[in-house]
Amino acid sequence: MYLILILLMLVSFGIQWRLRSKFKEYSQVGLKANLSGAQVAELMLADHGITDVRIISTAGSLTDHYNPTDKTVNLSEGVYAERSAAAAAIAAHECGHAVQHATAYSMLQFRSAMVPALSAVSTYMPWILLAGVFMINRSMIPLGVGIALFSLTTLFSFVTLPVEFDASRRALAWMDKRGVVTTQEHGMAKDALWWAAMTYVVAAISSLATLLYYVSIFMSGSRRN
Secondary structure (H helix, E strand, O other): OHHHHHHHHHHHHHHHHHHHHHHHHHHOOEOOOOOOHHHHHHHHHHHOOOOOOEEEEEOOOOOOEEEOOOOEEEEEHHHHHOOEHHHHHHHHHHHHHHHHHHOOOHHHHHHHHHHHHHHHHOOOHHHHHHHHHHOOOOOOHHHHHHHHHHHHHHHHHHHHHHHHHHHHHHHHHHHHHHOOOOHHHHHHHHHHHHHHHHHHHHHHHHHHHHHHHHHHHHHHHHHHO
């Protein structure tokens, strides 16, 4: 199990490195439509009749996200102003989440409903798991509680996958229909979004592996007790 966790960690680092290198590469290719990430986002929202979502610039690199609470598409500084296939792909992907929100996409609703519970337990869960491991010879309850809480995190990771893949599908379909990207630029955008999606896939698998690790400790303790 330790070997699997280490392997997944190395794979995660590798994918993160590949993602950043891909975005750096595609960021150097100017978009033929000459639209910035912010302009791409504005067009996509307008084409879907969404008028209550704001597009704002946020600090950092690859910090782009959609916030359903305040209905904002947050684009990193480079993406917001950049006119490249990479910027267009990211901006359209985040707007894909806004479209999901506007159309009441079930998996996004499910994920959003989980956020308050996860926020409430995230601070205490690691300590509960740690206490559970140390107290396993005296009581199985703390570890059992920790596993139950961690299972919510794992479920959240897997629920995130269809949400992310669907947002990318919507983004690519819209960009083609709107003529935002050429055939070559579409390939770049699709490749960049695929590597971004792989970070979520590895995160979900890593979460499942960690959960199984704690379950194995719990089962071993049950047999001893």
